[in-house]
Amino acid sequence: MCKVMPLIMVPEGKECRISDIHGGRGLTRHLTEMGFTYHAPVKVLRSEKGSLIVAVNGCKYALSKGIAMKIMVGEC
Amino acid sequence: MKDKRIRVALAGNPNVGKTTIFNAITGARQHVGNWPGVTVERKSGRKVHKGIAIEVVDLPGTYSLTAYSLDEVIARDYIVDERPDVVVHIVDATNLERNLYLTTQLMELGAKVVIALNMSDLADARGDVIDLKRMEEFLEIPVIKTVGSKEFGIDELLDEVLREAEKGEHHEHEIGYGGEVEEEINELENILGDDEELSKRYPLRWLSVKLLEGDKEVQKKLEGSQVEDRIKKILDKMDKEKYETAMVDKRYEAINAVLPQVCSRCVEKVTASDLIDRVLTNKYLGIPIFLALMWGAFELTFTFATPFMDFIDFSFAWLAGFVSENLEPAWLASLIGDGIIGGVGFVLIFIPNIFILFLMLSLLEDSGYLARAAFIMDRLMYKIGLHGKSFIPMLMGFGCNVPAIMATRSIEDKNDRLITILINPFMSCGARLPVYVLLAGAFFGKEAGTVVFSMYVLGMVVAILSAKLFRTTLLKGKPAPFIMELPPYRLPTLKTGIIHMWERGSMYLKKAGTVILLGAIIVWLLASLPWGVEYGAEKSIAGMIGHVLEPLVAPLGFDWKIAVALLFGFLAKEIVVGSMGVLYGAGEDETALTESLQNDPNIYPLNSLGLMAFTLIYMPCLATVGVIRKETGSWKWTLFAIVYGIGLAWLISFMIFRVGGVLGYG
Ligand SMILES: Nc1nc2c(ncn2[C@@H]2O[C@H](COP(=O)(O)OP(=O)(O)O)[C@@H](O)[C@H]2O)c(=O)[nH]1
Numbered sequence: 001m002c003k004v005m006p007l008i009m010v011p012e013g014k015e016c017r018i019s020d021i022h023g024g025r026g027l028t029r030h031l032t033e034m035g036f037t038y039h040a041p042v043k044v045l046r047s048e049k050g051s052l053i054v055a056v057n058g059c060k061y062a063l064s065k066g067i068a069m070k071i072m073v074g075e076c
Numbered sequence: 077m078k079d080k081r082i083r084v085a086l087a088g089n090p091n092v093g094k095t096t097i098f099n100a101i102t103g104a105r106q107h108v109g110n111w112p113g114v115t116v117e118r119k120s121g122r123k124v125h126k127g128i129a130i131e132v133v134d135l136p137g138t139y140s141l142t143a144y145s146l147d148e149v150i151a152r153d154y155i156v157d158e159r160p161d162v163v164v165h166i167v168d169a170t171n172l173e174r175n176l177y178l179t180t181q182l183m184e185l186g187a188k189v190v191i192a193l194n195m196s197d198l199a200d201a202r203g204d205v206i207d208l209k210r211m212e213e214f215l216e217i218p219v220i221k222t223v224g225s226k227e228f229g230i231d232e233l234l235d236e237v238l239r240e241a242e243k244g245e246h247h248e249h250e251i252g253y254g255g256e257v258e259e260e261i262n263e264l265e266n267i268l269g270d271d272e273e274l275s276k277r278y279p280l281r282w283l284s285v286k287l288l289e290g291d292k293e294v295q296k297k298l299e300g301s302q303v304e305d306r307i308k309k310i311l312d313k314m315d316k317e318k319y320e321t322a323m324v325d326k327r328y329e330a331i332n333a334v335l336p337q338v339c340s341r342c343v344e345k346v347t348a349s350d351l352i353d354r355v356l357t358n359k360y361l362g363i364p365i366f367l368a369l370m371w372g373a374f375e376l377t378f379t380f381a382t383p384f385m386d387f388i389d390f391s392f393a394w395l396a397g398f399v400s401e402n403l404e405p406a407w408l409a410s411l412i413g414d415g416i417i418g419g420v421g422f423v424l425i426f427i428p429n430i431f432i433l434f435l436m437l438s439l440l441e442d443s444g445y446l447a448r449a450a451f452i453m454d455r456l457m458y459k460i461g462l463h464g465k466s467f468i469p470m471l472m473g474f475g476c477n478v479p480a481i482m483a484t485r486s487i488e489d490k491n492d493r494l495i496t497i498l499i500n501p502f503m504s505c506g507a508r509l510p511v512y513v514l515l516a517g518a519f520f521g522k523e524a525g526t527v528v529f530s531m532y533v534l535g536m537v538v539a540i541l542s543a544k545l546f547r548t549t550l551l552k553g554k555p556a557p558f559i560m561e562l563p564p565y566r567l568p569t570l571k572t573g574i575i576h577m578w579e580r581g582s583m584y585l586k587k588a589g590t591v592i593l594l595g596a597i598i599v600w601l602l603a604s605l606p607w608g609v610e611y612g613a614e615k616s617i618a619g620m621i622g623h624v625l626e627p628l629v630a631p632l633g634f635d636w637k638i639a640v641a642l643l644f645g646f647l648a649k650e651i652v653v654g655s656m657g658v659l660y661g662a663g664e665d666e667t668a669l670t671e672s673l674q675n676d677p678n679i680y681p682l683n684s685l686g687l688m689a690f691t692l693i694y695m696p697c698l699a700t701v702g703v704i705r706k707e708t709g710s711w712k713w714t715l716f717a718i719v720y721g722i723g724l725a726w727l728i729s730f731m732i733f734r735v736g737g738v739l740g741y742g
Contacts, residue, residue: 021321026144029289031559032324033140035174045350046357051454051464053357057173059561060353062451064463066557 007042008050008068015043016073023070031071035059042073081129082241085154087182088166089175090137091563093194096224096572097166098134101234125234133160139174141181142286143293145488152293155187156278161241163187164233169199169206169221170564172339173331179215180251180327186279188243190236191219192229198566204339211338225569250281253326257319260288264307271303287311288319349444349564356445362452369445370471373436377429384428392421407604415600418654420593426650430506431581433475438576441468442568447560454558460540461547463558466496470539472580473503474532477700479580480505481707489556495546497707498717501696502539504532506584507650511691514653514666518673519681527685535692538724583699595647595698596654603658618659632690632729633683642690648697682736686729694725 004019017039021028035056036042046053050065063071088094102121119134135154136147143149155163163182167175182189191211193199199206211219218236222229253261264284269275274283278297286294287307298304356365396417403409440446446468454464465487472480481500487493512531516524547553602618609616614623614636621643622636629639637659645652653669660672673679679687695718696704705714 027557028321029142029324030139030144032321033142033144033177034559034561035177035328037325037328038321045353046359046451048359049455051451051458053353053451053562058171059174060349060564062447062454062464062558062560062562064454064458064555064558066554067559070557 004072004074006069007044007052007054007063007071007073008047008065010042010044010047010073012044012047015041017041018071019074020072021070022072023067027067027070031067034061036071042071081131082162082238083131083133083158083160084237084241085133085135085160085163086166087135087151087155087163087178088137088194089139089168089178090561092137092166092168092175093224094134094137094166095575097164097192097194097222097230097233098132099575100224100227100230101130102132123234125231126238128238130234130237138178140178141185142289143291146485149293152185155182155185161188162237163189164192164237165189166192166194166222166224169193169196169204170202172206172335173328176215176331176335177327179217180330183215183217184251184279184282184285186282188240189217190233190240191215191217192222192233193219194222194224196221196229197223197226198564206339207337211334214334214338225572251327251330253285253323257288257323257326260310260314260319261285263310264288267303267306267310271301274298274301274303285323288314289323290319352565353448353562357448357451366449366452369440373433373440374474377433377436381428381432385425388421388425388428392417392424396421410604411597411600414658415596416593418596418657420596426506426510427581427584429509430475430584431577433506434472434479434580435573435577437472437475438580439568439570439573442566442572442576444563444565446471447562450560451562458555460543461555462492462495462543463555465558465560466492469496469500470503473500473505475506475580476584477501477503477505477696478583478703481700481703482583484707491551491553492555494708494713495543495551497704498546498713498720499539499543501700501704501717501721502535502542502693504535504692505649507648507697508692510650510653512688514656514669515673515684515688518670519679519684527688531688531692534689534728538693538728542720542724592648592651595644595651598647599644599651599655599658603655618655622659629726631733632686632726633733634687634690635678638679638683638687642687642694645691646695646698648699649691652691682741683733685736686732689732690725690729692725693721693728695721 007016010016018036018041019038021031021036023031032038040056043055044052045055045060050068052063052068054061054063086094086098098119098121101123103123121132121134123130123132133154135151138145138148138151141148141152141155143152154160165179165182167179179189179191193206193208196206208219208221218240220229220233220236222233252258261281261284264287265280268280268283274280274297283294283297287298288311290311298307355361358365396413399417400409400413403412437446440449449471450464450467453467457463457467466484469480469483472483477500480503481497484493484496484500487496508531509528512528513524516527520527599618602621603616605617606615613619618640619636622640625639625643626634626636629642634642637656640659641652641655644655656673657666657669660669660676673684695701701714701718704717705711708714
């Protein structure tokens with residue numbers, strides 16, 4: 001079984017799959033539309049005390065802590 | 077169509093090369109205005125292709141067409157309400173999946189779409205093989221390969237646009253959402269169909285889909301309709317959360333079903349971008365590299381700008397001299413020579429400075445670095461109650477606060493944006509530099525450079541502390557979570573850099589041509605009236621005003637002349653220098669002004685330091701006040717910015733004067 005945790009806890013260099021987003025209506029959809037879809041692989045490229053750089057299907061995004069806490073991923 | 081004019085809208089994600097293509101199509105025939113009701117810029121342009129006039133509108137860059145941000149609402153409303161004949165969707169070929177998401181939205185809106193497959197040179201270089209024929213077949217949309225930066229494929233794109241516009245019938249595309257969702261869509265669609273007005277204006281399926289997604293803006297469109305209550309009842313019964321992302325997922329599913337058949341080798345690879353990022357955003361190297369780049373950008377700005385500045389300075393001095401010698405009557409010569417050429421000339425001197433700084437920032441932005449800088453600074457910004465996105469406007473503030481404040485539009489959260497706007501005037505813009513240079517040069521000799529630099533630091537400290545203050549008192553709360561795309565690194569082109577530089581810098585030019593020209597004339601009048609007084613003497617109106625204001629600034633060690641200079645400086649801060657020239661009887665000549673300053677007993681190192689600080693902090697210049705009003709949409713906040721600035725400037729100058737006095741520097 002995969003352990004579900006917030007994206008912020010994923011160590012640098014690891015890749016996980018998105019399992020859920022607890023973002024409230026607007027944010028969740030916005031994220032999904034940017035490519036953070038269910039089961040999409042996310043790779044954490046940089047993690048700096050809560051600010052992250054992640055890659056999701058070929059695009060890179062900088063995220064702040066607030067968002068990184070809301071994206072739940074499964075370990076894989 | 078009566079007049080054969082074809083209206084085309086450009087849509088696309090941010091950073092796909094939309095501006096580049098827009099410029100390639102329209103060339104110089106552009107017009108920048110505002111979208112009705114909002115302050116977001118609306119760019120449109122004309123082009124005649126094969127004898128047919130085409131009007132092109134550049135929609136804001138968006139990821140989707142929901143109502144997440146103002147940009148999305150604007151783009152969507154334009155397509156829905158104004159029904160352009162063709163929507164050209166600019167797609168980044170190196171990132172088909174996310175880009176095609178917007179395609180699905182455009183299709184659902186019932187627009188006639190032509191895809192410009194841009195950045196195709198980069199896709200080719202990466203070894204992607206995109207099958208255009210198949211892509212067209214699957215999407216039922218024409219696809220044209222383009223390379224915006226080389227203006228490649230633009231003619232073919234326009235050919236296709238004409239062909240598409242001439243097609244009479246239009247095929248509606250649909251995305252199947254499957255079982256239950258489809259039933260809900262059908263039910264809503266049936267009810268909506270009872271309202272003829274709505275049916276005429278909007279595609280009903282699209283309305284239904286958006287209603288299911290809980291789109292507030294679309295709900296508003298139903299207001300007053302006969303079907304409003306019935307629709308409400310159905311929506312209230314439903315568990316909307318369930319549909320929220322399910323429908324987005326469906327669209328991605330549809331894309332992913334097509335994608336592997338279209339692009340055989342579009343897989344992720346470790347790119348040069350990743351390697352560069354590993355260095356530039358490195359834990360230890362990130363900040364030093366950032367500081368070095370910024371230092372370099374400012375150094376280069378001053379190095380490149382100096383010869384241009386000297387040249388402009390020289391030309392204006394010559395022109396002023398020529399006018400005062402050759403023009404009759406004397407008062408006219410004085411108005412044009414002392415007033416207009418003197419006043420506006422001073423401002424124009426700093427144009428090279430401001431433009432070159434903006435060019436540097438545009439190049440850094442186009443290369444993709446600036447977005448990384450926002451990431452690097454995010455943690456620091458968070459500490460002062462803001463986030464990374466607020467950082468770029470602050471950086472631009474060093475050039476000119478007007479475009480800097482306009483750049484805050486990318487910040488979605490209202491409070492975050494308001495704070496970023498309010499602290500921006502404390503970033504010391506190019507117009508304040510001449511004041512520092514003059515005073516530090518006159519009174520601090522060898523230390524002048526340090527003094528000027530310390531003013532920039534003071535401005536940043538004031539900005540940071542103010543942000544913190546606003547966050548803990550007026551606008552409580554945490555910065556909104558932030559997400560920002562980091563575009564792949566690209567070699568910026570000088571041409572795009574210059575276009576971006578021009579967009580921002582021209583605001584400063586406009587200011588010089590309007591506000592400052594007016595200011596220069598007012599200063600001249602106040603210094604010349606009543607007729608017969610010596611220009612800028614104590615008995616002129618300016619002198620009288622100065623004496624009225626003097627008690628207010630006396631605790632800061634300022635005399636009436638400084639009071640007048642500061643009053644005029646509200647029009648534009650560089651006028652402080654020009655009006656000192658007038659009031660100290662030195663006119664245009666900066667060496668003469670330096671000497672008269674040094675010989676005047678009422679101004680000396682300590683209060684000149686206070687004057688620099690005051691100039692830095694007190695109310696934003698007229699143009700900035702205007703843009704604050706426009707961007708916040710509130711007189712209350714505009715007034716607050718003015719009062720806060722003046723109060724703080726007074727307090728800080730007072731502290732400098734008193735503490736310095738106690739320490740024996742008086
Ligand atoms: N290699 C390449 N670069 C491009 C192409 N189109 C635009 N660019 C560059 O991409 C950068 C961003 O373009 P811009 O038009 O500002 O993007 P926008 O944000 O979508 O308006 C600029 O540096 C352009 O020179 C293209 O087809 N190929």
